[in-house]
Amino acid sequence: MADQITKRSENYSQWYSDLVVKADLAEQSPVRGCMVIKPYGYAIWEKMQKILDAKFKETGAQNAYFPLFIPKSFFSREAEHVAGFAKECAVVTHHRLMNDPEGNGVVVDPASKLEEELIVRPTSETIIWSTYKNWIKSWRDLPIMCNQWANVVRWEMRTRLFLRTAEFLWQEGHTAHATSQEAQEEAKRMVDVYADFARNYMAMPVIVGHKSPNERFAGALDTLTIEAMMQDGKALQAGTSHFLGQNFAKSFDVQFADKEGKLQYVWATSWGVSTRLMGALVMAHGDDNGLVLPPALAPIEVVMVPIYRTDEEHSAVLAKMNEVKSALEAAGHSVKIDDRDTLRPGFKFAEWELKGVPVRLAMGARDLQNGTVEIHRRDTLEKKTIPLEGVDRYIEDLLVDIQNTIYNKALDYRNTHIQKCDSWEEFKEKIQQGGFLLCHWDGTAETEQKIKEETKATIRCIPVDSVVCKEEGVDIYSGKPSHERVVFAISY
């Protein structure tokens, strides 16, 4: 059942796919480019959802749900937006099947052709803005802040479990505001929510910044992003928050009467994170033994493996374990006693490591005699025998420590793989080794494009709040003047 995974150092992408499948998170579905998220993987996603949902509500957003199908005409109102998504849309053209007159199963009934095709949403801006039009009349109606948890479909050419699938789960927030400033503040607030979530729950350091105009969301005036570094040095965009200006308001004619009674277009934002975060979690922390889950997101924080030969030993160990379990559960932790009697302890150890459970507790006859337990931590693989007395408090502290240790390890990795680079020759070489390069950029799309063509590297973001980056210099490629450094990397 739980066989070895490919070594991370040998083939990073193979290691990743192996791990996702073998740790029981997800698997390829028979449907092209789609995946099945398995219960263990979904449990992690549910934890993410719960935490994010609470944060959204703190900011005043409310959950809602909008249709899966978007009439083609809605979709095409915002020119840039349609250009950005046109190439990857699934389109519904018919609504009925019939028995094949020639006897080959079922075929599409040609008579059921839709007058107007329906697009399966690749994102919901258009359907939501056509709805908001009816909701917004007066300044009193603003702001409107809705979030929806949904699935979207993007017909990607090439897919990868969690990182890029044809269908994926996400949350998308869509807000409408009376002023530009308020909308921009909202966009910033939400990217900060994402950054906080990444750091404090996923234990994953991220850089917050603006996308270059080239890399912006289709139809946005500004795109804020959180960029994380995976263990192969590649960048992963983990969440985005867009300031949409009045583009959608104008396309969908969403106006409100301000306090002076004048009609004005509203200002918009949208923001989202997806199941891609699951991939980020795997790639940010996993090792050759499997997943390493931060306690804050682990569906099982503590697993207990009883070791016994006789029924007496078995029940004695279980009794002790249940005491510890109750104590931990009372403190809000999720605990599992792995009491499967068909598997040997060594097998269970390996299996729970593969699944990334942060803390493992083992107890056997020896411990019963000495009043001890064996504690193993997943992040460092350290094993310790400690007194049974007070073990619940020990574990609680340990969970906090593991959360911090995982974050610091990832932070340390990232920091040692970020460097300034001022020479084009050096850039070409270093960028291929992975990691982020902080370079001067002249701000033009041409330069950005050239660099991408020659090295595959893109501008991941123009960092906000980074003192290191604010300095004068010259563009690494064109030699033109620049007043700040931006983050370059090869990305997923």
Next chain:
RNA sequence: CGGGAUGUGGCGCAGUUGGCUAGCGCACUACGUUCGGGACGUAGGGGUCGUGCGUUCGAGUCGCAUCAUCCCGACCA
């Protein structure tokens, strides 16, 4: 859509220059011994070799066609 590769029990694979009852590992079933880092023994069950056509006395093996999947590229908040 260009370049490369692969389709053989649930999974991973072997199968020589065509040759007779199609193998191996894992998983599965039963029994026994085990159980503090992925147990072992014995006995079992399961595949017509992606699909179609052809060559041949004989095809998993050769040829053609077709379908599917994977990798690289193009594409990609």
